[in-house]
Amino acid sequence: MNLSELSIPQLIDEYLKGPKLLREAVAGMSREQLLARPFAGKWSTLELVAHLADFEPVYGDRMKRILAEDGPTLFGGDPDKFAAKLAYHERDLETELCLIECVRRQMATILRTVPAVDFQRVGQHSEAGPLTLRTFLERITGHIPHHLPFIAEKCCSADWRCQRASCACETESLGEVR
Template identity: 45%
Template sequence: MKELIHEYAQGYELLRASIDGLSEEQMRFRPAPGKWSIHEIIVHVTDSEIVGLHRFKKVLAEDRPLLTAFDQDKWAAQLRYHELDAGQYLLLFKFLRESFLPVLSRLTEDDWQRVGIHSEAGPMTFAQLLQKYVDHIRDHLRQIERVKAAMS
């Protein structure tokens, strides 16, 4: 589990590095109608992290809690991600990840096997849930690279 925690801890630096040197115009570039800009991806990743921390804490503190899904596209549209400050959201992402590392470092083997019930994916152990959030950042890093490539 140490490797998983390490990957989780690297999320902010990987995100920050992926947007380093981009102008505001580049951050707001949409590769196609209906597709997210890098700006919107950063806000989404942070909102997802907020939801994730809530899910993590529920799984660790409650017995088989329900972990509800959310409609990411509706959040992006209704919350007007394009109007929010991506820089603030990136820092918030950093602080959210850093704030949870002490909890992760103290988990027992039993904690890693605790289960939550995701409203779409079904039962998930804490380890599976954390892996999902590590993979989520990887997926969006690839998406950011695709958006950057579309700018050329």
């Protein structure tokens, strides 16, 4: 799906779908399965969910600052440094999922009140340069769907296999693994 082709209301609706998709992707996984690293040097499923949960409020803050301030400076963050220092393997899956859901619900409420013209307001990202509110919304809307194939591939490669009816393990290759 090309998010840039959606209207603002459609984009916000897609943004709100992400947490449900993530919940479905990890449904029924044991703690052992969440912590498994079937690919050396790649994140476990729990680390991936913790990454999503850590960057959800970052994006929420960026969008709020673009709305509230004129041309704010917005700092980047290194996902691997977050993973190395922020106890990703000690995190509780439900807490992480709830955080993502809460941030998105709050932001959707805010974004639905914003005049269309304000989606062109700009923040100065420290790494990517000037970016609009709409661009940030598109990026965070695509963040969960971007990572879902990585969760599925971990599940499909592990000894336990996911055994879910919706699993695509036998029918398709899921590409690059994070």
